[in-house]
Amino acid sequence: MLNLTLNRPSGSNRLNGAARSLGASLLALSALTTGAVAHAAPTAPADSALVARGAYLAKAGDCVACHTAPRGVPFAGGLKMVTPMGAIYTTNITPDPDTGIGGYTEAEFAGALRAGVAKDGHRLYPAMPYPSYAKLRDDDVKALYAYFMHGVEPVKQANRPSDIPWPLNMRWPLALWNAVFLDTTPYADKPARDAMWNRGAYLVQGLGHCGSCHTPRGVGFQEKALDEGGAAFLSGAAIDDWFASNLTGEHNTGLGRWSDAEVAQFLKTGANRHATAFGSMVGVINHSTQALTDDDLAAISRYLKSLPAAGGTGAPPYRYDPKATQAALVRPANDSGAKVYNAYCLHCHGADGRGYAPLLAPIAGNPNVLEADAASLINVTLNGSESLVIGGVPSAYPMPAFANALNDRQIADVLTFMRAGWNNGAPAVQAADVAKLRKATAATR
Structure with a gap:
């Protein structure tokens, strides 16, 4: 069973130099928690509203995903993230004054979050x-600060170097990186666009940081574009052992065939008639986007659907063809891919x-099959996927792992069969590529 959709890399194998959540942004706070810094805990009483x-903004940013280790305490850090230079570990962002961020003023919190500068002045990795x-x-930073200082339980847990x-x-080279790649100007509404579009743009570009996974990177590990003004923005990107999907209007591998309502449905439930969430996008749905208001989901959908087509393969728009389906099903009995399927x-x-969408994902025309x-x-076939948990109810049909059931040749053959069948017309998969990814992801199994 292959649940295929827009996906992100797993939290532990995050994007070579960019982590996936607002929590990751607070990875910046890796500097935060050295016991040597002075404690300047907030003294103002908490405003419950x-x-x-x-808390809502932290949900929207999915902070918990990156700042919680497997079987760890929420927000206490310790999640391993692999970068090209070596592994880093997410930090404790609870308000503990010794090991967390309890000693941070609001200005220091904002400096780490938006400028990549820690309390003690050192630069943060652009992971x-x-x-x-x-x-x-500023008002959203203030709200986030209030939540992390007054709405999160302090946890005394030292950070790992x-x-x-x-x-x-x-x-020190990070100061140069920031000088070249960092624009600290807050989002400003586009006068030519309506309030819904601007809200969606703000969420996607800022708090949602969708581009950190879905936009390709340059030689300096910078995102090639940070908004719709850049041609590469959200056009899909190879990230460690995944390919983060195209979110532009591209008709095959992007969102060109999705309606606004279908984009919102996917973000709310993890599935629609085109695809089902897998990989760490499951975590994004489980811990973040399903908690967004309908208005915010509609705004995100409006913005994403406004993006012009970019990336993709250049193939003609996908059209489902029953004849091609029948041709695939009558293959000779010695066709390994057909037999495995x-x-x-x-x-x-x-x-x-x-498939049986939205319960079980389609193969025909699925954006990830066409990519x-x-x-x-390959990754999801080898390693399966976690279960979606919508409204507290887990999915009955998560994608199982086949690493132990199928060899490299069998997986390559069945994926090639899928990518050729039903008029998909995507390139063949090589056994060597399966073997390479099997080895790379062995530690996750």
């Missing part, structure tokens, strides 16, 4: 997307490749 608003959080407005070796762990995939994804880069297909 402000704290509640901050946290502070170029995105630089767009946050990074595994980045000397001299790569020196921080019939044995392991057909009962969930159907003889016609359309030239097959990393996400």
Whole structure:
């Protein structure tokens, strides 16, 4: 069973130099928690409405995803993230004054969040997307600060130093990186656009930091574009052992065939008639986007659907063809891909490749099946996916792992069969690529 959709890399294998959540932004706070810094805990009484608003914003930013280790205490940090220079570990962002951020003033919190500068003045690794959080407005930063200081329980848990070796762990070059790539101007509404579009743009570009995974990176590990003004913005990106999907209007691998309502449905429930969430996008749905208001989901959808087509393969718009389906099903009995599909995939994804959406994802026309880069297909076939939990109810049909059931050749053959069948017309998958990804992801199994 292959649940295919827009995906993000797993939290532990995050984007080579960019983490995926507002929590990741607070990865900046890796500097935060050295016991040597002076404690300047907030003294003003908590405003319950402000704290509640901050809690909502923290949900929207999915802070908990990056700042919670497996089986760890929420927001206490410790999640390993792999970068090209070595592993870093997310930090304790609870208000504990010794090991967390309890000693941070609001201005210091804002400096770490939006400018990549820690309390003691050292620069933060751009593994946290502070170029995105630089767009946050002062009132939202204030609300987030109120929540983390007054709405989160303090946890005394020391931070783990990074595994980045000397001299790569020196921080002074980050000042140069910031000078070249960081724009600290908060988001300003576009007068030519309506309030809904601007709200969606603000959430996508800033708090949601969608580009940190879905926008390709340049030689300096910077996002090639931070808003719709750049051609590469949200056009899809290879990230470690995944391919973060195209979110532009591209008709095959992007959102060109999705309606505004279908985008909102996916963010709310993790599934629609086109695809089902897998990989760490499941965590985004479970912990973040399903909690957004309908108005915010509609705003995000409006903004994403306004983006012009970018990226993709250049193939003609996908059209489902029943004849192609029948041709795929009558392949010779010695066709390995067809045999594997019939044995392991057909009962969930159907003889016609359309699955039982939104319960079970389609193969026919699925954006991730049509994508030239097959990393996400290979990864989810090998390793499966966590279960969506919507409204407290777990999905009955999460994607299982086949790493132990199928060898590299069998997985390559069945994915090639899927990518060729039902008029999908996507490139073949090679066994060598499966073997490479099997080795790379072995530690996650």
